[in-house]
Amino acid sequence: MHMADALLSPAVGGGMWAASAGTIAYCSARVSRDLDDRKVPLMGVLGAFLFAAQMINFSIPATGSSGHLGGGLLLAILLGPCAAFLTIASVLVVQALFFADGGLLALGCNIFNMGFFPAFVVFPLFYKKLIGLDPSRARLTTVTMISALIGLQLGPFAVVLETLASGLSSLPFSTFVLLMQPIHLAIGAVEGVVTVAVVSFVHQARPEILRAAVEAGPVGNYPMRNVALAFLLGAVLTAGVVSGFASKDPDGLEWAIARVTGNRDLKAPQSVLHGALALFQQKTAMLPEYDYRKSTAERATYGPKAVQRKQGEGINPGTSIAGIVGSLLTLLLTFLGGTVLKKRIKAA
Amino acid sequence: MASIDGALLDFMHLDRLAAGDTALHRLDPRAKLLATFVFIVSVVSFGRYELSALVPFFIFPTVLIGAGDLPVRYIAWKIALLCPFALVVGLFNPVFDTTVLVQLGPLGISGGWISCASIVVRAALTVGAAIVLVAVTGFPAICRAMEQLGMPTAFAVQLLFLYRYIFVLTEEGVRASRAREMRSFGQKGYGMSSYGSLLGTLLLRTWMRAERIHMAMLARGSTGAFQTRQEFRFGAPELLFLIGWCALFATLRSHNAAQQLGALVTGWFQ
Numbered sequence: 001m002h003m004a005d006a007l008l009s010p011a012v013g014g015g016m017w018a019a020s021a022g023t024i025a026y027c028s029a030r031v032s033r034d035l036d037d038r039k040v041p042l043m044g045v046l047g048a049f050l051f052a053a054q055m056i057n058f059s060i061p062a063t064g065s066s067g068h069l070g071g072g073l074l075l076a077i078l079l080g081p082c083a084a085f086l087t088i089a090s091v092l093v094v095q096a097l098f099f100a101d102g103g104l105l106a107l108g109c110n111i112f113n114m115g116f117f118p119a120f121v122v123f124p125l126f127y128k129k130l131i132g133l134d135p136s137r138a139r140l141t142t143v144t145m146i147s148a149l150i151g152l153q154l155g156p157f158a159v160v161l162e163t164l165a166s167g168l169s170s171l172p173f174s175t176f177v178l179l180m181q182p183i184h185l186a187i188g189a190v191e192g193v194v195t196v197a198v199v200s201f202v203h204q205a206r207p208e209i210l211r212a213a214v215e216a217g218p219v220g221n222y223p224m225r226n227v228a229l230a231f232l233l234g235a236v237l238t239a240g241v242v243s244g245f246a247s248k249d250p251d252g253l254e255w256a257i258a259r260v261t262g263n264r265d266l267k268a269p270q271s272v273l274h275g276a277l278a279l280f281q282q283k284t285a286m287l288p289e290y291d292y293r294k295s296t297a298e299r300a301t302y303g304p305k306a307v308q309r310k311q312g313e314g315i316n317p318g319t320s321i322a323g324i325v326g327s328l329l330t331l332l333l334t335f336l337g338g339t340v341l342k343k344r345i346k347a348a
Numbered sequence: 349m350a351s352i353d354g355a356l357l358d359f360m361h362l363d364r365l366a367a368g369d370t371a372l373h374r375l376d377p378r379a380k381l382l383a384t385f386v387f388i389v390s391v392v393s394f395g396r397y398e399l400s401a402l403v404p405f406f407i408f409p410t411v412l413i414g415a416g417d418l419p420v421r422y423i424a425w426k427i428a429l430l431c432p433f434a435l436v437v438g439l440f441n442p443v444f445d446t447t448v449l450v451q452l453g454p455l456g457i458s459g460g461w462i463s464c465a466s467i468v469v470r471a472a473l474t475v476g477a478a479i480v481l482v483a484v485t486g487f488p489a490i491c492r493a494m495e496q497l498g499m500p501t502a503f504a505v506q507l508l509f510l511y512r513y514i515f516v517l518t519e520e521g522v523r524a525s526r527a528r529e530m531r532s533f534g535q536k537g538y539g540m541s542s543y544g545s546l547l548g549t550l551l552l553r554t555w556m557r558a559e560r561i562h563m564a565m566l567a568r569g570s571t572g573a574f575q576t577r578q579e580f581r582f583g584a585p586e587l588l589f590l591i592g593w594c595a596l597f598a599t600l601r602s603h604n605a606a607q608q609l610g611a612l613v614t615g616w617f618q
Contacts, residue, residue: 004434005474028500041561044509049554052521055352058543090506100475170445197544323400326610341414
């Protein structure tokens with residue numbers, strides 16, 4: 001499933017763009033350094049193949065519907081992780097621009113969900129380890145099916161997390177997961193079957209293609225220090241910048257508690273030990289409620305209850321009618337303006 | 349994608365629109381790319397219950413369609429085929445969010461419906477912006493612009509290769525698909541075995557094509573470096589374009605123009 005701009009907030013979109021851009025930069029550097037420059041036209045052409053293959057359907061028996069190849073795992077098997085990631089990213093860029101599949105801001109999310117997981121998680125950690133150098137038909141089938149199923153669970157789960165983090169959808173986590181994951185279990189099974197079909201065809205015709213990718217050097221050779229620094233930078237950015245956009249709405253647990261008890265927080269049991277520990281925590285907490293310590297007076301004006309009071313004021317019906325009238329008028333004016341402009345360009 | 353021929357024709361149509369010759373088409377692609385990004389971020393930064401504030405943003409795709417002399421019905425149809433995922437998720441909002449936010453006389457509109465409508469408007473705006481960007485800029489120009497803005501060369505090369513060979517490979521795919529269609533009867537012949545060998549053959553032909561391309565590159569003296577022709581300059585018109593639109597987006601983001609217009613108009617009648 002492609003993530004869409006309409007469900008994204010700038011913080012989540014920007015963060016995922018940064019992650020995807022960083023991975024693209026890393027993969028580009030790796031691919032440029034690669035001695036085998038036969039890979040360059042191969043990546044381009046295989047990307048085009050994937051594009052064409054996604055337009056060809058096959059019928060799924062007993063359901064009357066049709067399916068098509070996703071291709072992330074297939075590319076990883078044929079090209080290896082870095083080249084496959086770049087190829088998948090390029091196909092997604094073209095899809096986003098020409099078919100508006102998702103959107104330009106969601107491109108970061110989509111590249112990460114559909115590129116990173118097959119290329120850097122499923123292929124090196126599952127497929128490569130289990131497949132061996134000259135697999136039998138049964139082994140090929142099993143390992144590919146498992147890899148496809150895992151890959152198509154991770155991607156949609158990331159979509160769920162990104163949608164929830166953006167806060168535009170009212171779907172609760174549990175319902176969303178219960179909707180997405182089983183559907184993608186079926187989609188993953190289909191993807192696995194298709195990938196098995198294509199891979200076994202290639203294995204029979206030109207087995208050296210498959211052997212080349214599996215024999216390529218181990219992927220996990222990133223110096224640990226760089227990885228740690230990257231994570232630290234990411235954490236600092238998230239805490240300093242992204243947290244400014246943090247939602248004041250209750251998180252999943254608070255929401256569930258509120259539904260059950262009517263209160264955001266649970267009341268602690270009234271025992272001596274609890275009381276003492278609570279007092280200790282209060283006295284020593286440097287950043288209570290993830291915010292600077294405030295005096296009681298400040299808390300009255302700026303604290304969370306004050307914010308809730310402002311939010312709870314609701315929307316004035318007078319403003320909403322004005323809003324509706326204004327929107328309709330604006331739309332009318334905009335389209336009139338566009339038509340006039342077009343006529344002037346045509347006449348010029 | 350319903351049929352491969354249809355998808356290919358659609359792809360080629362949008363691509364051909366980029367060859368137009370208006371002042372907008374002649375602008376440096378970096379200006380158009382950056383303006384589109386600022387637009388999308390502005391639209392996406394609104395809160396979930398904002399609806400009227402989003403409407404004035406339609407001015408950007410509309411003006412670009414007008415100035416670029418683009419076919420309105422084609423673009424509107426493409427926008428109408430929106431990414432269904434956003435709509436499906438958005439349609440759950442009225443189910444889970446039932447607190448009434450707006451009272452229009454006897455009719456109470458819940459927050460769920462407002463946020464659902466907001467998602468639809470957002471989708472139309474962002475999708476419209478992306479399509480219009482490609483229609484007035486063209487894919488190779490966008491790749492060049494991204495490269496100038498910092499994208500790694502290896503990825504730019506990959507994108508250009510992909511774009512070049514999409515036309516070649518989709519036509520091969522069309523031929524293979526049509527051949528399968530002519531050898532099938534009803535649902536027979538569309539199963540996994542024929543699909544597997546169809547894709548497998550296409551893949552092997554693709555692989556051998558790649559080897560021929562590589563040999564052709566070597567025969568023409570390729571050293572691995574890629575030169576792209578610089579056709580555009582970022583000058584005063586581009587700066588004006590970019591700053592003008594960004595200023596407009598900033599104003600529309602901070603002031604609800606539709607609301608104010610509506611208040612003005614309803615004020616006259618009171």
